[in-house]
Amino acid sequence: xxxxxxxxxxxxxxxxxxxxxxxxxxxxxxxxxxxxxxxxxxxxxxxxxxxxxxxxxxxxxxxxxxxxxxxxxxxxxxxxxxxxxxxxxxxxxxxxxxxxxxxxxxxxxxxxxxxxxxxxxxxxxxxxxxxxxxxxxxxxxxxxxxxxxxxxxxxxxxxxxxxxxxxxxxxxxxxxxxxxxxxxxxxxxxxxxxxxxxxxxxxxxxxxxxxxxxxxx
Amino acid sequence: xxxxxxxxxxxxxxxxxxxxxxxxxxxxxxxxxxxxxxxxxxxxxxxxxxxxxxxxxxxxxxxxxxxxxxxxxxxxxxxxxxxxxxxxxxxxxxxxxxxxxxxxxxxxxxxxxxxxxxxxxxxxxxxxxxxxxxxxxxxxxxxxxxxxxxxxxxxxxxxxxxxxxxxxxxxxxxxxxxxxxxxxxxxxxxxxxxxxxxxxxxxxxxxxxxxxxxxxx
DNA sequence: GTTGGAATGAGTAGTACTACTCAATTTGGG
DNA sequence: CCCAAATTGAGTAGTACTACTCATTCCAAC
Numbered sequence: 359x360x361x362x363x364x365x366x367x368x369x370x371x372x373x374x375x376x377x378x379x380x381x382x383x384x385x386x387x388x389x390x391x392x393x394x395x396x397x398x399x400x401x402x403x404x405x406x407x408x409x410x411x412x413x414x415x416x417x418x419x420x421x422x423x424x425x426x427x428x429x430x431x432x433x434x435x436x437x438x439x440x441x442x443x444x445x446x447x448x449x450x451x452x453x454x455x456x457x458x459x460x461x462x463x464x465x466x467x468x469x470x471x472x473x474x475x476x477x478x479x480x481x482x483x484x485x486x487x488x489x490x491x492x493x494x495x496x497x498x499x500x501x502x503x504x505x506x507x508x509x510x511x512x513x514x515x516x517x518x519x520x521x522x523x524x525x526x527x528x529x530x531x532x533x534x535x536x537x538x539x540x541x542x543x544x545x546x547x548x549x550x551x552x553x554x555x556x557x558x559x560x561x562x563x564x565x566x567x568x569x570x571x572x573x574x575x
Numbered sequence: 576x577x578x579x580x581x582x583x584x585x586x587x588x589x590x591x592x593x594x595x596x597x598x599x600x601x602x603x604x605x606x607x608x609x610x611x612x613x614x615x616x617x618x619x620x621x622x623x624x625x626x627x628x629x630x631x632x633x634x635x636x637x638x639x640x641x642x643x644x645x646x647x648x649x650x651x652x653x654x655x656x657x658x659x660x661x662x663x664x665x666x667x668x669x670x671x672x673x674x675x676x677x678x679x680x681x682x683x684x685x686x687x688x689x690x691x692x693x694x695x696x697x698x699x700x701x702x703x704x705x706x707x708x709x710x711x712x713x714x715x716x717x718x719x720x721x722x723x724x725x726x727x728x729x730x731x732x733x734x735x736x737x738x739x740x741x742x743x744x745x746x747x748x749x750x751x752x753x754x755x756x757x758x759x760x761x762x763x764x765x766x767x768x769x770x771x772x773x774x775x776x777x778x779x780x781x782x783x784x785x786x787x788x789x790x791x792x
Numbered sequence: 793g794t795t796g797g798a799a800t801g802a803g804t805a806g807t808a809c810t811a812c813t814c815a816a817t818t819t820g821g822g
Numbered sequence: 823c824c825c826a827a828a829t830t831g832a833g834t835a836g837t838a839c840t841a842c843t844c845a846t847t848c849c850a851a852c
Contacts, residue, residue, distance in 0.1 A: 371683055372592070372661065372682040372683055373595075373683070373684070373685055373686050374592060374595040374596050374599060374682065374684075374686060374689065375589070375591060375592050375595055375682070376595070377594075377595035377598065377599055377686060378590075378591040378592055378593070378594035378595025378596070378598070379591055379595070381594060381595070381598045382591060382594055444589065465589040465591065465592070466588055466589055466590070467590070467591075468590055469590050469591060469594060472591065515827085515828060515829085516828090517828075517829065517830095518828095528779065528783050530777075530778050530779070530808070530809090531808070531809070532807095532808080540829090540830070540831090541830075541831060541832085542808095543830085543831055543832060543833095544829075544830050544831060544832095546808095546809075546810080547829090547830075547831075547832090548829085548830095549809080549810085550810075550811070550812085553810080553811090559810085559811090560810080560837095561747050561809080561810080561837080561838060561839090562745065562747070562779070562782070562809085562838090563810095564809090564810095565779070565809095566745050569786070732797085732798060732799085733798090734798075734799060734800095735798095747838070747839090748838070748839070749837095749838080757799090757800070757801085758800075758801055758802085759838095760800085760801050760802055760803095761799075761800050761801060761802095763801095763838095763839075763840080764799090764800080764801075764802090765799085765800095766839080766840085767840075767841070767842085770840080770841090776840085776841090777807095777840080778807080778808060778809090778839080778840080779808090779839085781839090781840095782839095
């Protein structure tokens with residue numbers, strides 16, 4: 359089917375998982391396979407070798423998959439990137455798409471889907487886990503809502519982003535104020551503005567969002 | 576080295592990861608390999624087939640690895656169980672050991688370590704990721720402290736456990752009170768007792784512990 | 793059949809965060 | 823240079839949780 363060997367990067371910090379992906383691909387498709395165990399090495403290999411396709415884990419030591427996508431977006435690199443993650447968080451999916459991901463696969467996905475995704479993306483298409491598609495449709499949060507939510511997250515200022523990062527580490531307002539050399543009142547005001555932008559209300563809704571979506575900040 | 580084929584169960588909800596483990600073992604060691612994609616199937620296979628060794632993920636749909644260990648503890652089943660998880664949480668490790676795990680491996684572990692662990696455990700020994708051993712030693716929380724902490728967690732009453740479960744789902748005191756048909760004051764008192772047992776103090780320390788150690792409840 | 797743990801509930805005081813409004817200063821881009 | 827956005831800070835009121843103390847009921851084990 360595919361006349362030439364596909365060159366492929368597998369980036370994941372779990373050696374056993376990389377072995378699974380590698381052997382699955384090799385068994386069914388001739389391919390030149392590169393491996394990376396952290397985000398920095400993955401980025402380096404993509405820039406130096408420009409493989410046809412890269413299958414990248416979202417959460418890795420060093421740079422996350424989303425950070426790699428952001429850095430390569432509009433950089434002229436032709437490598438097509440598929441995110442492969444265990445996170446069913448739809449916000450991560452919308453973020454990935456918004457920074458140029460060509461595919462989004464859940465780790466719970468069947469072996470067959472990975473081959474399919476690599477082929478399709480290699481030929482210029484896009485691939486999304488059917489399980490995730492179902493989630494997007496079924497969930498109470500409808501599609502438009504979530505796209506808007508990602509736009510809101512992207513609209514956060516750097517001070518606001520900083521606070522979300524610290525919140526995702528369970529820091530209190532007091533601690534954040536100390537770290538940023540600000541008054542507690544300032545942090546409180548930033549929090550209020552963030553909650554406003556993200557349409558969050560109630561007790562610990564903001565810290566919950568920060569922790570459940572920490573890769574977005 | 577090993578005269579007879581080892582029979583081995585691999586339980587993990589990620590097909591690609593199972594493929595990695597399976598092929599890694601098969602390449603280097605003759606083995607009869609079974610697979611399970613969730614906790615219930617894993618438990619069923621262990622009870623029916625009693626494989627020599629079972630490599631089980633901590634977090635799975637259905638029963639978790641820790642729940643499987645608890646159910647099999649003192650049940651007479653001879654299968655030796657190795658937990659294989661990405662969680663570096665030392666509390667999970669101490670809990671696993673306290674319910675009879677023979678090995679505790681991090682997913683970031685080298686391929687070689689898995690083979691080693693299976694062999695050692697098969698022959699009656701125990702195996703712990705060197706990375707985790709390092710963590711246990713280095714961390715500010717010393718070994719004795721953490722063992723005591725697990726004893727404290729195990730000493731929680733059923734009402735207290737229930738509250739920790741609900742807290743790990745970000746429920747507020749108000750919501751928990753409604754769910755359990757209690758007064759908010761009762762929940763507050765239970766929370767105080769739990770914080771006392773676990774030696775937790777300050778703002779959101781209890782909900783943080785509940786979320787970061789949810790598999791313990 | 794009493795004793796101790798568990799579960800239930802309350803009083804009171806203090807801290808942390810939310811939910812509004814308002815305002816001064818700083819800074820980057822047209 | 824100027825304007826809009828970002829950053830910084832505060833007033834006030836209310837809610838959620840912490841940190842103690844204390845009391846009642848229930849149940850199971852000795």
